[in-house]
Amino acid sequence: MKDWLEIFKYDPIPPLIGSKNEAISYFTHRDLLNEKVEPIETLWQLSAAQKILRKQRADGSWKYPGKGKSQETNYDVFHTIKTLRLLVGLYQFNKMHPAIRKAVDSILSFQTAEGDIRGIYGIQYSPNYSSVAIENIIKAGFEEDPRVVKFLDWILSVRQDDGGWAIPLRTARISYKEAITKSKPIQPVKSRPSSHWVTxxxxxxxxxxxxxLKSKEAREAGTLLLSRFFKPDKYSDRRDAEYWTKFSYPFFWGDLLSSLNSLSLIGFSKDEPQIKRGLDWFIDRQESNGLWHEKMLMFGNNEIAYLWLSLAVCRVFKRFYTTR
Incomplete structure (x- = not known):
């Protein structure tokens, strides 16, 4: 078997390891080159990480910096979810840090008796952004927390019949404007197709x-994702097929790299035709400097964003080509 780096036309390691961003260089040494590094806590002291922490409020949340347009939307909990994602995704903060414990408690204070996190869509279910929150809460070391298990039990209970997920109000063909006036959450119409980006x-x-990770439900959802690669979504949100190749890192919305990352963790083979198609897309798009310069959402289109994207691409390729 080829070394995973030999798959690429250009070597991505030099620009990653030579980056002035200490976190990117750290993860390149640790994750790509399997080298011993300093404890992860060293990244927590970086000025960029500390800048984020300084804005945390006493209740563990972060204030939404913009002007909210909907009274029904809790913009602060949404922004707190996004901020936790940055701390966990860029610096691998975990529950050993008090700021993370406070942030998790803040987010989970919006958990309902059913198990979902409520407030982003008013009283309506938000399986998409609730999942982003729980993903990063788990990564921070809370996998055994009963609140996490409660959410995972709930999310499995609202699966569509085809094995994926969708926003319930979309499956019921009810507009967001109408849905947020309802007194109860709209239940999913499970016979309707899943949204691949929500999945x-x-x-x-x-x-x-x-x-x-290795559950039947995870594999079934992965199989559904594979069947949708490069296709339009079934619903109006992020419908265009072009969203497959618009990226965010740390992962937020669904995209090709986010999907491949999950599929590699589950254990899908790189020889699966659709996975090969996805991997080939990245091989073909690599720049001569070894990096990937693709459309970035939320992080801006700049060299630091491209470095993070390229690190994520390399992690996925290494996993597919060294564990199969």
Missing amino acids: DLVLRALTAHPNY
Whole structure:
């Protein structure tokens, strides 16, 4: 078998390891080159990480920096979920840090008796963004927390019949404007097709948890994702096929790399035709400097964003080509 780096036309290691971003260089040494590094806590002291921590409020949340347009939307919990994702995804903060414990308690204070996290869509279910929250809460070391298990039990209970997930109000063909006026959450119409981008987000939460990673439900959701590669979504949110190749890192919305990352963790083979197609897309798109310069959402289109994207690409390729 070829070394995973030999798959690429250009060597991505030099620009990653030579990056002035200490976190990217750290993870390149540790994750790609299997070298011994300093304890992860050294990254927590970086100025960029400390800048994020300084904005945390006493209740563990982060204030939404913009102006909210909907009274029904809790923009602060949404922003807190996004901020936790940055701390966990870029610096691998975990529950040993008090700021993370406070953030997790803040987010999970919005957990309902059913198990979902409520407030982003008013009283309506949000399987997508709730899953982003739980994914990062698990990664921070809370996999055995009963609140996490409660959410995972709930998310499995609202699966569509085809093995994936969708936003329930979309499956019921009810507009968001109408849905947020309802007094009760709209139940999913499970006979309708799944949304692949919502499924991608839920699958990330499942694959983050050691007890759900190899589950039947995770594999079925992965199979559904594979059948949708490069196709339009079934619903109006992020419908265009072009969203497959618009990326965010740390992962947020669903995209090709996020999906491949989950599929590699579950144990799908690189020889699966659709996976090969996805991997080939990245091989073909590599720049001569060894990096990937693709459309980035949320992080901006700049060299640091491209470095993080390239690190994530390399992690996926290494996993597919060294563990199969």
